[in-house]
Amino acid sequence: MFLPQDDIWKPDISLKNSFASFTGLGSSYLNVKVRNTGEVYWYPYQVLESTCEVEIRNFPFDVQTCNLKFTAWSYTKTDVDINRGGENIILSDYVPNSMWDIQSTAAREVNTDESAIVFEIKLKRKPGFYIINVIVPVVLLSILNTFSFVLPITSGERASYSVTLFLSLAVFLTIVAASLPKNSDSVSLLSVYLILMTVASTLIVVLCLVEARFAARSTTEHHIDKGFLFVHKIAKVLRCKTCKRIQSVLPHDNTEENKSEAIVFEEVNWIDIVASMDVLLFIFFMTLTILGAFVIFAKAAGH
16 A cells, blocks of 8 residues: 555654755655555655765875765654665666766664664766866976976077966966865865976976076176086086097107196086076976876875
8 A cells, every 4th residue: 555655654864964955855745655564665765965075185086985874863763773774775776977986885873872874985086087188288288398498598488488388287276276175174186286386387487587697698797606517517417428628739759658638628608507507407397297297196096
């Protein structure tokens, strides 16, 4: 026999951690099935909105655990004993979602006087959208940023090139911030990488301006400090170049033992110093970009 659910007694079960409203399960237009043994079968149908603590540290490779706690508000466990029907949630009617995968489910009873039961759902975000539209472009922009030091200092395009890439990274930082929930308890590793690359981009802009200032000295100032000469030597070693060596002109009567080799260094100006700085800065920022991306995203994906 079928009866409207409001015509018989039923426990006032509702979702305790509901987000939208605290209404009881079921509706007046739903029926319950009553058997001749006195058993009543109640199949409430309802769309629920629940609160869930979000952990964004590994975004977009995050796994979220959400609990649905159903309780009978007016009754204790001695009055109404809510039992779980199984170890897990039945997912026969589950429709796959484009953003989340269900990793596991569980059901457990509450070990208190409260008449309640908790359903646990573990969700894993599908990261494909964010990998293609955020992570890959950000890494490529960061790599392009280091190529500011490949442009010749005399071209005059360094500053505009580096500023353009800085603004592009700032746009992606805004996009990621808009995609994340407002949570101050933890910071996304993706946001950390974006901030790191934004700081690096800021330094690149400043260094490009400083190098332009150094290059302007080549026509007015010829004295070069020892520190810059040391930088020039390191860059030459990295480029596998050696000093130019020539034989000195000796008198005919000198013996072989008295012959010596004189080392003549090429003349170094500020343009050469800037070129040497470019080599070192390119290696440093390229290493920072690639190593930072590998460490941060490998840590987020492998948690």
